[in-house]
Amino acid sequence: MYTANVSSSFGTLFRVTTFGESHGPAVGAVVDGCPPRIELTQEMIQSELDRRRPGQSNLVSQRKESDTVEILSGVLDGLTLGTPIGLLVRNEDARSRDYDEMREKYRPSHADFAYDQKFGIRAWSGGGRASARETVGRVAAGAIAKQVLKGFGVEVVAWVEKVHHLTASIDPLLVTTEQVEATPVRCPDSESAAQMIAYIEEVRKAGNSVGGVIGCVARGVPAGWGAPIFDKLEADLAKALLSLPACKGFESGDGFAGTNLTGLEHNDEFYADDEKHVYTPTNRSGGIQGGISNGQPITIHAAFKPTATIMHEQHTVTTEHENTTLKGRGRHDPCVLPRAVPIVEAMVALVLVDHAMRQRALS
Numbered sequence: 001m002y003t004a005n006v007s008s009s010f011g012t013l014f015r016v017t018t019f020g021e022s023h024g025p026a027v028g029a030v031v032d033g034c035p036p037r038i039e040l041t042q043e044m045i046q047s048e049l050d051r052r053r054p055g056q057s058n059l060v061s062q063r064k065e066s067d068t069v070e071i072l073s074g075v076l077d078g079l080t081l082g083t084p085i086g087l088l089v090r091n092e093d094a095r096s097r098d099y100d101e102m103r104e105k106y107r108p109s110h111a112d113f114a115y116d117q118k119f120g121i122r123a124w125s126g127g128g129r130a131s132a133r134e135t136v137g138r139v140a141a142g143a144i145a146k147q148v149l150k151g152f153g154v155e156v157v158a159w160v161e162k163v164h165h166l167t168a169s170i171d172p173l174l175v176t177t178e179q180v181e182a183t184p185v186r187c188p189d190s191e192s193a194a195q196m197i198a199y200i201e202e203v204r205k206a207g208n209s210v211g212g213v214i215g216c217v218a219r220g221v222p223a224g225w226g227a228p229i230f231d232k233l234e235a236d237l238a239k240a241l242l243s244l245p246a247c248k249g250f251e252s253g254d255g256f257a258g259t260n261l262t263g264l265e266h267n268d269e270f271y272a273d274d275e276k277h278v279y280t281p282t283n284r285s286g287g288i289q290g291g292i293s294n295g296q297p298i299t300i301h302a303a304f305k306p307t308a309t310i311m312h313e314q315h316t317v318t319t320e321h322e323n324t325t326l327k328g329r330g331r332h333d334p335c336v337l338p339r340a341v342p343i344v345e346a347m348v349a350l351v352l353v354d355h356a357m358r359q360r361a362l363s
Helices: 042-052 096-103 112-119 132-150 190-205 233-242 255-260 337-362
Strands: 015-020 026-032 069-071 085-090 155-163 212-219 247-252 298-304 313-317 323-327
Touching: 015 132, 026 132, 042 069, 042 132, 042 337, 085 132, 132 155, 132 337, 155 190, 155 337, 212 337, 233 247, 233 298, 233 337, 247 255, 298 337
Parallel strands: none
Antiparallel strands: 015 026, 026 085, 069 085, 155 212, 212 298, 247 298, 313 323
């Protein structure tokens, strides 16, 4: 008999479990460990889901979903109870007929083949749990995490920094959510945003897809969050982001660019101000040293590959392992980056809340 130990849960003290398939009745999440008396309304969660939902512009999937969240438990009169919070979002616009051919054929670079090899069965319609539709639950849970982080004075902001060959220069100390949300591509540099939009449109019309890089900063994180060795803060951030569909790379601070520097150039020197607060004028460590936050802004980058499903005929194999071809159909993102911005923020917020609660448990 086929058995597998597969986890759909994330976190230690602030724990999130997501559920649902892309073309099933609904998707959602259960959040366990949220402190009581945190202000939380349906509108707070909905505002984050609205940033993630499809159909926002020509740059993303045209699947029409309202992504209306239902809070099933854990909240009373706008305050959390300290009990598990159940969140449900019903699927409204699944078109399974677009995937009929994929019942017997694997999409190149998609999870179809790998899922079949692991489980001996797969949700061929819409990609099931491998679809970015699964991230609805993450964003809903992340909205709760953001509310908790407000009590610690922490703000998380992500943005599109690179689309294919187009790169914007963004200051993580100054970037705001309002600037990010000012363009449909979610790049806060208006000139770069215009170039990115034009390029994604060109790629979309050609039936192709592109990837890129999302930057993210967490400001206000105090020194001391995180843990040594296996539970390092950046290790948990890496796991969180690399668990996202299409995410293939992660770096914190200077990341790979730091390999071009010497130790003298790369080190963040410590200073103390008149009030004895310790700070570093540079932040090449990205706010994390030894796996623990040092009080500087936490800066990370996540790389996302091009969307796997494209509108071109490609070589593949059938479920019987016979050579064939397949041309993508349905509604898919030509570039995942604009909708991935709130998803990245959500995962970063979930990690930070979990470590904040773990740190508080030590005191």
